[in-house]
Amino acid sequence: MGIPERKNREKQALRERILGAARRIVMREGFGALSMRKIADAIEYSPATLYLHFASRDDIARALCEEGYAQLLASFAPAAHIEDPRERLHALARAYVAFGREHPQTYRLIFMEDPSYTGAALRSAQQNGELDEAGDAAFRMLTDALDALKASDRIPADADSAVWAEALWATLHGIVALSLTCPVFPLAPLETVVDTAFNAWFGAPSTSRGGKPVDVAPAMRPSVTAARARKRKAPSS
Amino acid sequence: MGIPERKNREKQALRERILGAARRIVMREGFGALSMRKIADAIEYSPATLYLHFASRDDIARALCEEGYAQLLASFAPAAHIEDPRERLHALARAYVAFGREHPQTYRLIFMEDPSYTGAALRSAQQNGELDEAGDAAFRMLTDALDALKASDRIPADADSAVWAEALWATLHGIVALSLTCPVFPLAPLETVVDTAFNAWFGAPSTSRGGKPVDVAPAMRPSVTAARARKRKAPSS
DNA sequence: GTCTATAAAGTGATAGAC
């Protein structure tokens, strides 16, 4: 029974060639420039052949989104091992923004083009694990870190981790998306903006190792987070 | 010399009809569905005529962006009169998000489509005033409020208002943009996300004020599948 | 100024031969 397996492998291989060519076109010319003919030309097959592997151009776009999203998740891996939740979150934030800047067309395709594309990417990430409420792994990385921060009293005790995670994600998306589309954003270095937002959310990093964050201005009214942000300025990187 | 003036008026009037038709198409079907032919059909002129008024489809798109951006700025006006800088900022934030949600296609066109469109919108707003560095009026509304907060010690003294303003804008853009493109965002009510982000930035609202406390219903998150069920139409711009 | 007519170049997708 080796022949059907070989045929299957060959079919799979062509599928990969199609996706590879499509990915290269998107990276170089943007998703708008992706057409079935262009892909076919690139791999030296006829356009009709593509339809043996993908039902439509949208189908190819969604497959690219799944790939890209997996790549984004993979870029979080180094951060996952950082013990301190604040540092971990910061590393995640930097990784997220870095991915968007390094793969602008891919990021656009996944998160700025079409809801069905974004949906395909997100769904692909949770189709293997059990489908609990919170959903995908990356989101849980955020909520876990936020829970840890809450447990160690570094964000307000009544903070809803899920909502904070959503808002935090939106912030990072906003920084990436705006920097990809708005010619005058950011004026300040991108990392300064990221760090400014991060410090506004979670306060300036604690100065002394192991020490609890210093209470600087006990008389101020704003919440713990805002009060802690009072400490210092944003470093780049 | 009244005749040239009348002709000029008539020419201007047709220009407005073109833009009006274009705007309606974008609002109803999205920018992707905007074509010269469709505009021409809508106003019962030939496609060729459009080129007497606009050099290209991009040119029309940019004009729409300028209109839309002016509309966005206008929606800030009520907030401008609020005295307390924190309340003012909060009202601005809500107005920004409301505009994006109420005119999704217009918001997309201005801020999520093409850098040249975004640039056209931003440039149009400052072409009358003096062109100082900070740029447009809306941005200055942010920095002014932030400066006031800093003066009354409600944000860190060393905060760079310009950078904070950029980061804050990015946060709001992220919330709007993600909610327009990501099927599962937000799970929590949109206003909860906005308020959560706002309170993370500026602390919980002043205690004795009638304002709403931060976190409302931590447990009411709808399930992912439920959130996914709602499909995305193209409502009004 | 506005029209008709058309150029020139795409597009996604499919039928049917091999």
Place this chain on the structure above:
DNA sequence: GTCTATCACTTTATAGAC
């Protein structure tokens, strides 16, 4: 499984008649 050939459109933009 892959091809050729093609359908049935779409698009922006322009030339030249009136």
